[in-house]
Amino acid sequence: MTSSSAATGSRLASRLGFSDRVFIGPAARKLAREVEAGLDLVESGLAEDLRVADALADATSRYLYEAGGKRVRPVLALLTAQLGGGNLPAVIDIAKALELTHLGSLYHDDVMDGADRRRGVPAAHAVWGNNVAILTGDILFSRALKLMSGQGDRAIRLQADTFERLVLGQMHETVGPQPGDDPIAFYIQVLADKTGSLIAAATQAGVIFSGAPAEFEEPLRVYGEKVGVAFQLLDDVIDLSAKPEDTGKVPGTDLRAGVPTMPSLLLGVETDPESVALAAEIDAGVQRIAAGEDPSILDDALSRLRDHDVTRKTLDLARSWTQGAIDELAVLPKGPVREALTRFAETLADRSS
Numbered sequence: 001m002t003s004s005s006a007a008t009g010s011r012l013a014s015r016l017g018f019s020d021r022v023f024i025g026p027a028a029r030k031l032a033r034e035v036e037a038g039l040d041l042v043e044s045g046l047a048e049d050l051r052v053a054d055a056l057a058d059a060t061s062r063y064l065y066e067a068g069g070k071r072v073r074p075v076l077a078l079l080t081a082q083l084g085g086g087n088l089p090a091v092i093d094i095a096k097a098l099e100l101t102h103l104g105s106l107y108h109d110d111v112m113d114g115a116d117r118r119r120g121v122p123a124a125h126a127v128w129g130n131n132v133a134i135l136t137g138d139i140l141f142s143r144a145l146k147l148m149s150g151q152g153d154r155a156i157r158l159q160a161d162t163f164e165r166l167v168l169g170q171m172h173e174t175v176g177p178q179p180g181d182d183p184i185a186f187y188i189q190v191l192a193d194k195t196g197s198l199i200a201a202a203t204q205a206g207v208i209f210s211g212a213p214a215e216f217e218e219p220l221r222v223y224g225e226k227v228g229v230a231f232q233l234l235d236d237v238i239d240l241s242a243k244p245e246d247t248g249k250v251p252g253t254d255l256r257a258g259v260p261t262m263p264s265l266l267l268g269v270e271t272d273p274e275s276v277a278l279a280a281e282i283d284a285g286v287q288r289i290a291a292g293e294d295p296s297i298l299d300d301a302l303s304r305l306r307d308h309d310v311t312r313k314t315l316d317l318a319r320s321w322t323q324g325a326i327d328e329l330a331v332l333p334k335g336p337v338r339e340a341l342t343r344f345a346e347t348l349a350d351r352s353s
Helices: 003-007 010-016 026-049 055-066 072-081 089-113 124-128 130-149 153-175 183-210 214-238 262-268 273-290 295-306 309-331 336-350
Strands: none
Touching (some): 026 072, 026 089, 026 336, 055 089, 055 124, 055 130, 072 089, 072 336, 089 130, 089 153, 183 214, 183 262, 214 262, 214 309, 214 336, 262 273, 262 295, 262 309, 273 295, 309 336
């Protein structure tokens, strides 16, 4: 294989997190070239769409975009668009809008979760304060809506439905399960709304706005939502990682802030004395941190949670959601798009191994 052909698809493989070997063969390399070309259009468009005349708003709006990110949602939209007309202008605009929506949600999430860092840099609210961070998210949402509005009623409905689910997911996470709710089922629904809905919008939009066969739309929407749930379950495990240089966050950020995660929820239903004691220790530590104590008081407890069987159970649960996503791809024709989507889900399931 020549060096030029070996390089074909390397950036796409890096975005999706899997080996360049996925893109061996003429059809796979052609797919990679098309998606990478679309990604170039998305990136250059985002750089322009994020420009704001006001100096402060310009700096804050570009902050997390310039900090990096995998652009998973645009890449998935571009991938599924190859089942139809490919990198059409409508597909590029929708991909940009979904990434801007994702970016805006990060500003809001970090305020609500009290996160210190995002993408390896201080969270926006740590730099400019909560109010500016929230308003920056609002600017990004408005830019996303402007892009969507240029593609007609179907795009506006997709954005409105997705945004409503994002907000409901955050609201339900904030309020917590109500009497009679199963905490684990409640949490899965929060993940489906907060994370799955936006990834589902990306995989669904690629079909809709490329003119791909309509029978692909619903399976790919479900694929995206299930991938999103699996992605977040794995993030719950990564949140316990002892390697903050890999995550860009202090280990246990979510739990220290009192945000439930699947390992902590599963720990809460364990009945053996050691698990009950660990759950009580974590709960007490969260309350002490909220009262102003150093977050490091939970270091030892979170290390034990990371090694507990409930973390393995969380990984197993994530893999079951991943397999459910892969099963949805059966309706697609065999070929490089189906293979890439399958490999993406498989690699996602292994990223915390």
